[in-house]
Amino acid sequence: GAVVSQHPSRVICKSGTSVKIECRSLDFQATTMFWYRQFPKQSLMLMATSNEGSKATYEQGVEKDKFLINHASLTLSTLTVTSAHPEDSSFYICSVTSGRATEQFFGPGTRLTVL
């Protein structure tokens, strides 16, 4: 399967600042990348789907102006949480796939804490 990395693994920021999280597919041409968030003791909730070179498709209830997603290449997608607030504190996980794949490959996650 694909090897997916995320950076940073943990980040703490002040309320009102912006935070960028990177998702890299190290050995896989990821035509599609996904961003999920996971609250404590809950399942993964899909935030958005991005195809390389296209605008991301956001799930209902996810603010696209707050969670900026860029998928500029087949190996990199970034999620920027703009003007972060404490309620944005969560575990963010990315995953990748391609047209022929039958599964998604997940990154290790990023723990965001907004003070």
Added chain:
Amino acid sequence: AQSVTQLDSQVPVFEEAPVELRCNYSSSVSVYLFWYVQYPNQGLQLLLKYLSGSTLVKGINGFEAEFNKSQTSFHLRKPTVHISDTAEYFCAVSDLYGANNLFFGTGTRLTVIP
């Protein structure tokens, strides 16, 4: 659309005992089925998947699952659990048109008691 139900939110089991984690799905089309494990503060690791063929699927770490189409189930089993199996387990389903639509269950917390 598909949906997944994991009937047990928490399953405590003694070390070296067998365990079964239940998963039922709903779908109007044929599906792929997955079990993932998540250790604290980590991403998801694929345990096993059913795509087609034999309904008994063997995965990593001694886990296996059986696809039962008539009962729309995909229960996960392990004959002997270890302390290291303590984790969160997620069942997921997707349609056959690639991996773009993956629906997760709410997860089952497996706690292995020494």
